[in-house]
Amino acid sequence: MKAGQSGFLGGGRSFPSVVKRHDGSKPVRGSGVSLSHSIFRNWQLYLFILPAVAHIFIFKYLPIYGIRIAFTDGFTLDPELSAPLWNNFAHFLRFVHSAFFWNLLRNTVFISLYGLVLFPVPIILALLLNSVTNEWFKKTVQMATYAPYFISSVVVVSMLLVFLSPRNGVVNTFIKLLGQAPVNFFAEPAWGPTLYVLSDLWQTAGYNAIIYLAALSTVDLSSREAAYCDGANRFQIIWHVDLPWISSTVLILFLLRVGQMLSMGFEKILLMQNDLTLSTMEVISTYVYKSGILNGQYDYATAVGLIQAGVDFLILVTANSIAKKVSGVSLW
Amino acid sequence: MVSRRSVQDRLYDAVFNVILVLALLIAVYPLYYVLIASVSDSTLVSGGEITLYPRGINFEAYKFVFQDRSIMRGYLNSLFYAAGQTVISLILTLPAAYALSRRDFRGGRLFMLYFVVTMYFSGGIIPFFVVIRRLGLIDSVWSLILPNAVNVFNIIVARTFFASTIPGELWESAQLDGCTNARFFLRIVLPVSGALVSIVALFNVVQNWNAFFHAMLFIRDLAKNPLQLILRRIIIMNEIASGDASIGISPEELIRRRQISDLMKYALIVVAAAPLLIVYPFVQKYFVKGVMIGSVKG
Numbered sequence: 001m002k003a004g005q006s007g008f009l010g011g012g013r014s015f016p017s018v019v020k021r022h023d024g025s026k027p028v029r030g031s032g033v034s035l036s037h038s039i040f041r042n043w044q045l046y047l048f049i050l051p052a053v054a055h056i057f058i059f060k061y062l063p064i065y066g067i068r069i070a071f072t073d074g075f076t077l078d079p080e081l082s083a084p085l086w087n088n089f090a091h092f093l094r095f096v097h098s099a100f101f102w103n104l105l106r107n108t109v110f111i112s113l114y115g116l117v118l119f120p121v122p123i124i125l126a127l128l129l130n131s132v133t134n135e136w137f138k139k140t141v142q143m144a145t146y147a148p149y150f151i152s153s154v155v156v157v158s159m160l161l162v163f164l165s166p167r168n169g170v171v172n173t174f175i176k177l178l179g180q181a182p183v184n185f186f187a188e189p190a191w192g193p194t195l196y197v198l199s200d201l202w203q204t205a206g207y208n209a210i211i212y213l214a215a216l217s218t219v220d221l222s223s224r225e226a227a228y229c230d231g232a233n234r235f236q237i238i239w240h241v242d243l244p245w246i247s248s249t250v251l252i253l254f255l256l257r258v259g260q261m262l263s264m265g266f267e268k269i270l271l272m273q274n275d276l277t278l279s280t281m282e283v284i285s286t287y288v289y290k291s292g293i294l295n296g297q298y299d300y301a302t303a304v305g306l307i308q309a310g311v312d313f314l315i316l317v318t319a320n321s322i323a324k325k326v327s328g329v330s331l332w
Numbered sequence: 333m334v335s336r337r338s339v340q341d342r343l344y345d346a347v348f349n350v351i352l353v354l355a356l357l358i359a360v361y362p363l364y365y366v367l368i369a370s371v372s373d374s375t376l377v378s379g380g381e382i383t384l385y386p387r388g389i390n391f392e393a394y395k396f397v398f399q400d401r402s403i404m405r406g407y408l409n410s411l412f413y414a415a416g417q418t419v420i421s422l423i424l425t426l427p428a429a430y431a432l433s434r435r436d437f438r439g440g441r442l443f444m445l446y447f448v449v450t451m452y453f454s455g456g457i458i459p460f461f462v463v464i465r466r467l468g469l470i471d472s473v474w475s476l477i478l479p480n481a482v483n484v485f486n487i488i489v490a491r492t493f494f495a496s497t498i499p500g501e502l503w504e505s506a507q508l509d510g511c512t513n514a515r516f517f518l519r520i521v522l523p524v525s526g527a528l529v530s531i532v533a534l535f536n537v538v539q540n541w542n543a544f545f546h547a548m549l550f551i552r553d554l555a556k557n558p559l560q561l562i563l564r565r566i567i568i569m570n571e572i573a574s575g576d577a578s579i580g581i582s583p584e585e586l587i588r589r590r591q592i593s594d595l596m597k598y599a600l601i602v603v604a605a606a607p608l609l610i611v612y613p614f615v616q617k618y619f620v621k622g623v624m625i626g627s628v629k630g
Contacts, residue, residue, distance in 0.1 A: 038438050044513035045437050048427035053443065055424055055482040056450055062463045063455025069462070077465050125355060128348045141352045143613060145359040150608040152542030154560040155601055158567040159362060162597050170365070173380030206359060207623075214624045233337050234344035267545050271568060285457075292458040293549060305456035313452075 070303035077298070084299070091303035100287075107193075108283040111269070112261050114197045119257060122205045123250060126212035127238050130219075142213070145206030153268040156199050160272075161186060164195075186272070189280040196272055196281075200265060208253070215249040216242060248329045255323060255331055259316030262308045284308045363609070370394070370598035374591070377598070393599035396592055403600065405555060406562035409473075413558055414540040416477040421536045422529060424482050429490030430517055435500060447484045461549055475550040476558065480539060486532050489625050493528045494521065531622035534615055538608060563604050567597050 039046070069075045070091060072084035095101060125145065132138040148156075163169050164185040172182040185191045219242055227237050266285035273281040285308065292301025316331075324330035369377045373388025381387065397403055432440050454460075460479075469475040498521055506516050522529075544560035551557060557565075612619070 035438060038436060042434070042437060042513060045431040045434060048431040048513070048517070049443055052424045052428035052482050052487070053446065055478075056447060056484075058467070059460075059463070059479045059482075060450040060454065063459040064450075064453060066455050066459030066462050069459065077462065125352075128352055131348060132352065137349075137352075141356045143616060144356045146616065147363065147609060147612065148359055150538060150542075150612050151363075151605050152544070152560055154542075154544050154564050154568070155605050158563060158597070158601055159366060161567060162366075162601070163362070168378035168594065170369075170377075170380055173378070177380060202358065202362075205355075210620055210623055231337060233340045234348075235340075270545075271564065289457060293461060298458050298462060302456060302458040305458055309454070309456060 067302060067306055069299045070306050072299050075299040091300045092307060094300065095304050095307065100282075103279070104282060104284050104287055107280055108262050108285075110280075111193045111196060111283060112264055114193050115200060115264065116257065118197065118201050119254065121201060122208035123212055123243075123246075125205055126209040126216060126246075127242055129209065130213060130216040130242060131234060131238055142206070142209070145209065147206070148203045149207040151203065153203075153271060156203060157268060157271040160195060160199055186274065187276045189277045192272065192277045192281040196265065196269060200268065211253065212246055212249060215246040219245045248327075251323055251327060251329045252331060255316065255319050258319045259312055261315050262312050363605070366598050366601050366605075370602045374595045378594070393595045394603075396596045397599045397603055400596075402554070402557075403559070403562055403566075403603075406557050406559040407603075409556060410541055410559040413473065413476045414537045416473075417481050417540045418533050418536040420477060420481040421483070421486070422532060425486050425490055425532055426522070426525070426529075427517060428482075429487045430494050430521060432487065433491045433494035433498070434503070447487055451484050457549075464550055470550055471552050471556070472550075473556055476540075476543075476546055479546065480536075480543075483535065483539075486535055489622050490528055490532060492625050493525065493531075497524065527618060527621070530615065530618045534619055535622060538619075541608060559604055563600060566593065566600060 069084060071086055071088060073087040073090070075084045129138055129142055132141075151159075161169075164171050164183075166172050166182040166184040171185075175182055183191075185195060224237055224241050227241050232240065262284055266283070266289075269281060269283055270286050270289065273286065284304065288301045288305045288308070291297045291304065320331050365382075368384075368386040369382055370393055371389050371391060372382045372386040373390065374393075376382050376387050431437050432444055434440070455463075464470065464475055464479070469478070502520065503516060506520065511519075542560065544558065544564060547556075547558050547561050548564075551561070
């Protein structure tokens with residue numbers, strides 16, 4: 001980002017970079033002043049940050065501390081009523097040995113990998129948009145593809161239900177016109193993952209393309225020109241100049257994506273499930289919600305959630321170190 | 333002279349443009365369809381006769397939507413939650429981010445670490461639920477306003493903004509004039525940060541308006557439900573609006589109600605999605621900027 005040089009956000013006012021000092025003295029910087037003095041002088045800044053620190057403590061760190069209930073038995077919402085006892089890894093073992101463990105894992109990984117297959121779509125969208133010379137056309141397509149990102153998952157699932165309704169949905173109307181029997185998409189376990197993955201692509205492709213477009217906006221013009229002089233055509237310039245230029249951005253977004261292998265799309269999957277499609281649509285995070293919030297097994301569900309987060313973290317660390325070795329790009 | 337390459341390039345251009353136009357249609361057509369279906373004759377809609385333009389234009393569906401008290405209540409609730417979270421978020425985020433942007437702020441790196449850690453680690457939904465419950469926020473409107481009011485991503489965006497727009501020399505000279513940090517922040521920094529305020533406000537509004545899960549977890553009282561939950565109840569859970577008791581009514585009446593709720597669905601989707609879709613073309617510039625700063629610096 002070249003925000004610093006270019007007068008951030010274009011229209012904003014900017015200050016003269018040199019401000020005259022009354023006595024012509026050198027600026028006083030932290031380094032020359034003792035620690036306590038510099039803290040004292042800026043005491044108000046600590047008040048500035050205090051509310052946000054307290055907020056994060058309450059809503060982020062307290063839940064992290066709450067993970068300890070995963071290792072206990074007899075947890076209830078009213079602390080006076082019970083004293084949870086340590087049970088070490090009993091909940092973890094119970095989940096891993098349970099009958100539905102493999103089914104949950106299979107569903108989760110399947111939906112995740114299915115989505116990963118479509119990972120290149122926003123990249124292609126950005127590369128094509130970037131090669132368009134007509135600014136108006138480019139802006140229009142960009143804005144249109146970005147719009148679905150602003151639609152909530154409740155609305156998206158509602159739209160799917162309305163379009164696909166076997167009674168009067170537009171899709172089935174056309175299936176019937178073709179002389180076929182209507183398909184009850186939401187009752188077919190086989191359709192669940194596809195509906196989820198494709199609607200997710202519809203929602204996020206334009207949004208994700210923006211990040212790639214930002215990376216593409218910094219492509220060195222001279223290397224594009226050089227490629228052109230060497231006889232490269234449109235496609236070859238995209239393939240040999242643009243794509244390599246954004247490869248590290250692609251890799252980083254890929255790593256972040258892979259790091260959510262087990263925890264993707266929880267809210268929308270929850271909305272899309274029904275009793276008929278649980279065999280493919282029950283994933284680990286929805287199972288955590290149901291066993292914890294709906295069935296009150298708070299300690300057990302926390303343990304399952306912790307397994308999910310732990311595995312995701314391991315995948316992220318592994319993928320990151322592979323990426324570092326192979327290409328030198330890494331998240332940290 | 334027409335070289336082989338220029339022929340190729342023209343071909344590629346054509347293919348690229350076709351793909352992009354297709355992408356545009358795929359993105360927009362479902363939304364457009366919902367819109368034209370919502371104002372068309374419902375028998376034509378369910379007969380599949382509405383494809384490109386509305387027919388039998390009427391606003392019956394919208395009449396039903398706007399007459400439904402639970403929907404209007406949900407609408408007002410959602411507006412209130414989104415506005416509330418946005419105001420609190422600005423109050424919490426901007427001063428903190430400004431402090432973090434100052435190079436003479438001792439301990440800034442530690443505070444930053446404190447914030448960023450929570451981007452990678454979280455307690456998960458069950459411990460989060462337990463915390464909200466122990467704070468006594470179950471069934472309280474605060475449970476939908478407070479928990480997301482500080483977003484570390486927004487702090488990073490705001491810090492980057494301040495660091496690149498407010499030169500350090502400006503503070504140094506103001507300080508020599510006896511200006512305090514608070515005064516400097518309110519009088520000098522905030523007035524030139526309009527774009528940033530828009531970005532942070534926008535992120536909050538979009539996030540809060542579209543959220544349903546926290547409400548599903550924390551809110552039992554129907555009167556406090558946000559619009560998204562009402563929508564879920566009517567369309568996804570296939571309940572008939574306003575949920576009157578269906579005992580003692582004739583089959584004809586049941587069918588009629590079913591037709592009304594079928595009719596209402598398109599209009600309801602439009603009404604729920606419209607606020608953001610109407611505003612977004614005007615503000616997307618800021619949104620894009622925010623995403624870019626956040627993704628590059630974060």
